[in-house]
Amino acid sequence: MDWFTAPGYWLGRLIFQRALAGVYLVAFAGAALQFRALIGAHGMLPVPRHLRYVPFRRAPSLFHLHYSDRFFASCAWTGAALAAALAAGAGDAVPLGAAMAMWALLWLLYLSIVNVGQTWYSFGWESLLLEVGFLAVFLGNARAGPPVLVLWLLRWVVFRVEFGAGLIKMRGDPCWRRLTCLYFHHETQPMPGPLSWFFHHLPKPLHRVECAANHVTQLVVPVLLFTPQPVASYAAAIIVATQLWLVVSGNFAWLNWITITAALPAFDFTALAGAPPPAASRQGPLWYVVLVCALTALVLVLSRHPVANMVSRRQVMNRSFDPLHLVNTYGAFGTVGRIREEVVVEGTADRQPREDGAWREYGFRGKPGDVRRIPRQFAPYHLRLDWLMWFAALSPGYARDWFGPFVERLLSGDRDTLRLLRHNPFPDAPPRYVRARLYRYRFTTWRELRETGAWWHRTLVREYLPPTRLAQAARSEPE
Incomplete structure (x- = not known):
């Protein structure tokens, strides 16, 4: 591995890109199927009315240029089709610049939807998909090695998701410190799943173990993502296992799936993947190196707001600090309801x-x-x-x-x-x-x-x- 590329992580990148495209596909399909009633021209919160009061600089979107329900549907289905193509490997079949353009178009289309979605799109996983999707633009394709800097930036995203959620719990509802929140959570969460009834009826000592394990996973394990292998892989595996536990215990849209996806590049797949293909050792053209370095500098600068939020006693959850949703702060269930x-x-x-x-x-x-x-x-x-x-x-x-x-x-x-x-x-x-x-x-x-x-x-x-x-x-x- 030279200073720029990590050839051994080529399989992790491939799996990450296919999984991210799958999440994009679900997000765009959901937008296409639900928007008319929610934010369409005759919807509950119409986009045209929203655009009259929100300027482009506050919420950049293609729909500032033109809006009609037909145009929105075209954008959403175009995003779904492009995501399906990338999930099938289209990004590796074209030159590096073309692959980056495809990922950039996905990001732009979904940003345009989120920025006019109003309260229907006010959830943390929208910003998380946009942040991870923006980093994916610079991860390259099979014609160049995975850039080390972008791999580290993806770990930084996972760290903020987990660590931010852990801090908000410790600072929030006292039941997290008493290890009793899961006495209630499975019953009072926003949308229970088919196994939530059974999770709710687990013995209370096991609920306390769940709660304690959650604190370890969110406050200790994320730090290990920045340690050498194989420790980083073990940390990523624990995070993935915890997210899968959440998948089967409730319905949290793609929050868990996008977190799993972002954690995948932290795995060292060398033993599974074998020797990397020759292209995985290529650094890529100079313009690509410059763009990746510029991205890293931008993320470091923008990270000051999420870091300040995490160390603040008045920490907030799921906040974007810029209209492009590039570097955000995350968190969940700082308060757990006792009744539903x-x-x-x-x-x-x-x-x-x-x-x-x-x-x-x-x-x-x-x-x-x-x-x-x-x-x-x-x-x-x-x-x-x-x-x-x-x-x-x-x-x-x-x-x-x-x-x-x-x-x-x-x-x-x-x-x-x-x-x-x-x-x-x-x-x-x-x-x-x-x-x-x-x-x-x-x-x-x-x-x-x-x-x-x-x-x-x-x-x-x-x-x-x-x-x-x-x-x-x-x-x-x-x-």
């Missing part, structure tokens, strides 16, 4: 809404609703409406901008909105009234599951939105 509340949306065709009327419940794809329906596995696919419904239950303030438009579209029978749902109880004509009620949910016990077949037990808490007609929906707010 869910917003249940119902409609009725009755001429006058009555408490004992014929109310029928809308079914969501991922969020808990029907107590007899076991949670499903959707990750890495991201159900954006379902996730925001979890936040809406935490506080009506999280839903103030979009919940009224959502109800309005149910009352008008909007097809794009109804496609986001699992079950529409009014297939022939939209309801006259829609209401929302807040319920407290908890996982059933083993005995309750055997006797009733229900995975959840729910209790009415209060009214969330009173019965609302179409003329009232646009100005209605949850209480």
Whole structure:
């Protein structure tokens, strides 16, 4: 290995690039399939309206140049097609410059979507995908050796993801220090998966072991990524195993998968890969070396904000410090809820809404609703409406901008909105009234599951939105 290339890491780069392209594919496909109801020209939070108030310098996006639903769909499906091509190895079949251009186009297209996505795209994994995707532009292809500097920058990303999450837990909810947070987390997390019920019912001593292991993985193991091999590989393996544990215990979109992907280049695959191909020892042209060095300098400069945030007593989670999302700060679950509340949306065709009327419940794809329906596995696919419904239950303030438009579209029978749902109880004509009620949910016990077949037990808490007609929906707010 010379100062610039690491030939032995050629297989790690290949696996990383294929996996990253797969994550991009899921992200673009999800954007294409969901945007019309969420941010389309007639969506709940329309992009054209957003662009009138947000200048290009604050949120760079291709859609500042032009927006239409057809153009957005074209961008999203173009990104999906390009991601599929890169996952199939197209980046290694073209010259180095062309491969970099392909990865840069992927990044630009997704940046354009995120920067107009508003609250629907406010999650940490959006910035994480953009940051890792930007580094991937400079990782090269099979015609040059993997650049050492970019490999280190990917480890720096993984370090910030894990270490930032560990710090926010230790500074946040006392249950993390008491090792009791997992008594509640599997039940109250945003979108449980099919095994979450079983994880919740693990013995409490095992929950404490999980919690302690989490602290070690997030506060100690990331430091080992910067040590010589094989220790760095062991550290990456522990991080990957922990992320897979999270994959099977819940639905966190592609957060876990992109973290696993970014950790892969830290593995030393030499024993598995054998001798590197001759091209893996090439340094690449001078312009490529200059670009990689410039990237490294840029990341080091921009890292001052995430580092300052990590050492601050007022640490924040999932913050971007520049409009391009180049170097960000991360974190998750600084606070863990003790109870789970869910917003249940119902409609009725009755001429006058009555408490004992014929109310029928809308079914969501991922969020808990029907107590007899076991949670499903959707990750890495991201159900954006379902996730925001979890936040809406935490506080009506999280839903103030979009919940009224959502109800309005149910009352008008909007097809794009109804496609986001699992079950529409009014297939022939939209309801006259829609209401929302807040319920407290908890996982059933083993005995309750055997006797009733229900995975959840729910209790009415209060009214969330009173019965609302179409003329009232646009100005209605949850209480």
